[in-house]
Amino acid sequence: MRDLPPHVLVLFGATGDLAARKLFPGLYTLAARGLLPEEYAVVGSGRSERSDDEVRDLVRQAVDDAVDDVDEGVLEDLLGRLSYCAATDEDGSDLAEVVRAVEDDLDTEVGNVRRLLYLSVPPDVLESMAAMLGREGLTERARLVVEKPFGLDLASSRSLDAALREVAEEDQVFRIDHFLGKEAVQNILALRFANGVLEPAWNRHSIESVQIDVPETLGMEGRGSFYESTGCLRDMVSTHLCQLLGFVALEEPEDLDERSVRDAKAAVFESLRPLDPSRVVLGQYDGYRDEDDVDDDSDVETLVALEAYVDNDRWRDVPFLLRTGKRMAETRRTITLRFRTPATTVLPGAECAANELVLELTDDVQIQLDVRAKRPGPTMHLTEGTFRLDLAEDVDEEEAEPLAAYERLLLDTLEGDRTFFTRSDEVDRLWQVVQPVLDDRPQVHPYEPGSWGPEAAVALAPGGWRLGR
Numbered sequence: 001m002r003d004l005p006p007h008v009l010v011l012f013g014a015t016g017d018l019a020a021r022k023l024f025p026g027l028y029t030l031a032a033r034g035l036l037p038e039e040y041a042v043v044g045s046g047r048s049e050r051s052d053d054e055v056r057d058l059v060r061q062a063v064d065d066a067v068d069d070v071d072e073g074v075l076e077d078l079l080g081r082l083s084y085c086a087a088t089d090e091d092g093s094d095l096a097e098v099v100r101a102v103e104d105d106l107d108t109e110v111g112n113v114r115r116l117l118y119l120s121v122p123p124d125v126l127e128s129m130a131a132m133l134g135r136e137g138l139t140e141r142a143r144l145v146v147e148k149p150f151g152l153d154l155a156s157s158r159s160l161d162a163a164l165r166e167v168a169e170e171d172q173v174f175r176i177d178h179f180l181g182k183e184a185v186q187n188i189l190a191l192r193f194a195n196g197v198l199e200p201a202w203n204r205h206s207i208e209s210v211q212i213d214v215p216e217t218l219g220m221e222g223r224g225s226f227y228e229s230t231g232c233l234r235d236m237v238s239t240h241l242c243q244l245l246g247f248v249a250l251e252e253p254e255d256l257d258e259r260s261v262r263d264a265k266a267a268v269f270e271s272l273r274p275l276d277p278s279r280v281v282l283g284q285y286d287g288y289r290d291e292d293d294v295d296d297d298s299d300v301e302t303l304v305a306l307e308a309y310v311d312n313d314r315w316r317d318v319p320f321l322l323r324t325g326k327r328m329a330e331t332r333r334t335i336t337l338r339f340r341t342p343a344t345t346v347l348p349g350a351e352c353a354a355n356e357l358v359l360e361l362t363d364d365v366q367i368q369l370d371v372r373a374k375r376p377g378p379t380m381h382l383t384e385g386t387f388r389l390d391l392a393e394d395v396d397e398e399e400a401e402p403l404a405a406y407e408r409l410l411l412d413t414l415e416g417d418r419t420f421f422t423r424s425d426e427v428d429r430l431w432q433v434v435q436p437v438l439d440d441r442p443q444v445h446p447y448e449p450g451s452w453g454p455e456a457a458v459a460l461a462p463g464g465w466r467l468g469r
Ligand code: BG6
Pocket: 178, 216, 235, 333
C-alpha cells in the first residue's frame, strides 16, 4: 500500500461512459498494484437513482471488460468500498450526508480524510455542479478533478473559472487532460533534454515544420450529443493537441516540479499566435448527420486541420501543423519534426524523402529517425534509412511497468501533484488563441469516412503530411 492519507473519492458521472471505460478500471489497476491509500472509500454519483448493488454490478462488468486476468480478491475489496448516491446540481444534500457517513466509517479522524471530487459531467453543468459542491460544504479538504473541455469559449471558460474559484482555491483544482498522463508524452521531455544529439537541433534553425497528427478511425460511439455540443476543435484541439504542442515547444524548465513545468508550458502558450481562420480547415465525415443524437443539418466539425505559430526566438516562422478527426484512415498519435535539408552543394539532398524525427505516442513508446544515407552502389545517390527505438523491446518489463494515462493522473491527484494537469492561465490563453476561429468559423468540408480528410486539410501541410503520404 502507498503511504497516502485516507481518502473518499466521489465520482460524478459514475454510470457514464468515461467511468466505465477508464475511471473504474483505472482504480482497480491502482488497487491491484498497491497504489491506493490503505483507508479509502468510493462514492459514485449521478443524476439517476440506483442501488449500491446495481452500480457494483456495472463496475464489475466495466473492470471485466477492460482488464485481462482480473484478481477477484482485489475487485471484491474495491466493490466493498463502493456505494452510490444520486445528486444533481440543484440538490446534493443526500450525497453530502452519505459522504460524511462514509468518512465517519473510515478508521481515522474525519479531519484527516481528503476528498477527491471527480466531475465527469457535461461541460454545461460543470459550473452549477461546482456551486452545489460549495453549498454542501463538500469542497472542504477536497481536490476537484475537472474534465475538459474547460468551457466552450473564452467567455464561458472564464465564467467556469470564476465559479470554481468561488468554491475552491486554484491549488485544489486538477484540470485533467489525459494526454498529459500518457507515458509517451512525458517521454518527450526525456528524449529532448537528455540527448545531446537532439537538444541543439530543437529549434527553427534545424526544424522546418512540426506535425501533430491524431487521426482516429472511431466515430461517435454513442457520444453524438456530447459531440454536437462540443465538436472536434474543443474536444481535441484546444485541449489535447495544444498540450502536445506545449510539450514539444517548451524551453527547458528550471526543474521537473509542478511550477517549473507548467510555467514553461504556459510561456509557450503566451507566444502561441491566435489562430488565423483562413489557415484552419474544418471537416465533417459523410454520415455524421445520421448518427444517433445528431441533428439532420448539423454543422459540427468532426475534423480539424490547422497551422499554428509560436512567436518566440526558438520557433519563429516554423509552422506547427495540427490535424485530428473522427472516422479517418488510421488511429495514430504521431508527432513529426521535419528537419531542414542542409545547404549541401555536393549531395542531392532533396532527391529522397525528408529527414524526420517521428514520435508515436503509443503505450509502448516508439521513436523513429528517418535519415538520408548513401545508396549502396557505384554512384553517389541517396536513399532513406531509419533508426528505430522500441522501448517495449529495449527495457526489461519487470523494471518498467507504465501506468495508463488515467491511472497515472488519478494517482497524481491522490498525491496532490499537478505537474501534468492544466493550469487556469494556460486554459485562458488557449481560448484566446482559438477564439478567432469560433468568431469567424470556416466552412465545413465533407470528407469520406476512412480517408485522410477533405482535400483542403490534406493540402494544408507544405510538403505533405507524414501520415497518409
Ligand atoms: C478524448 C476525446 O478526450 O480523447 C475523444 O473526448 C478521443 O473524442 C479520445 O477519442 C482519444 O484518447 P486516446 O487516449 O484514445 O487517444
